[in-house]
Amino acid sequence: MSPAELLALARAKSARIATAESCTGGMISAALTDVAGSSDVFDRGFVTYSNAAKVAMLGVAPETLARVGAVSEEVAREMAEGALARSQATLAVAVTGIAGPGGSEFKPEGRVCFGLARCGGPTFVETVEFGPLGRAEVRRASVERALALLATALAEV
Incomplete structure (x- = not known):
């Protein structure tokens, strides 16, 4: 779904969107x-x-960051819920990951964690292993996945 189609769907559902981004840097x-x-x-x-x-x-x-690190479903959840609480949005998507280059055997390049929080509903989290595609490609794929998560959530409203 294109960004324009996503926005039209959100408009039709009277939804407002917020984002919380780390590795995508505002993309x-x-x-x-x-x-x-x-x-x-x-x-x-x-x-x-x-x-x-x-x-x-x-x-x-800070305890969550110290315990599991920034690239984790726990932090993605707290990011999404924090964005929802600190905005006028009804739906918030969060992304935190390792776009590369680099990573480790425990948190490899291309690992991205997503969170999706919505008013009145449970927060969804997932980890996607995009692999060592290169920084630009991991970031692009992360944007596409975040938009798809928003579209899925809006379709369920």
Whole structure:
């Protein structure tokens, strides 16, 4: 689904969207706001690249970061729920991962964790192993997956 189609679906469902982005650095927000008229659906985006930003802007618990690290479903969940709580949105998507180059045997390049929080519903989290595709491709694939998660959630409303 294209960003324009996603925004039209959100508009039809009277939904508002927020994003919380780490490894994508605002690319999800940019994809949505590239569409003219998106301001009636897109509420705000949080670019929280550092752990300090995740804590200060989204309320991610320092204990969670210390225990499992930024690239985890736990942090993706807290990011999504924090974006929802700190916005006028009804739906928030979060992404945190290792776009590369680099990574480790425990957290390899291409691992991206997603969170999707919605008003009145459970928060969904998942980890996708995109593999060592290169930084640009992992980020592009992460944006596509985040938009698909939003579209799926909107279809269920």
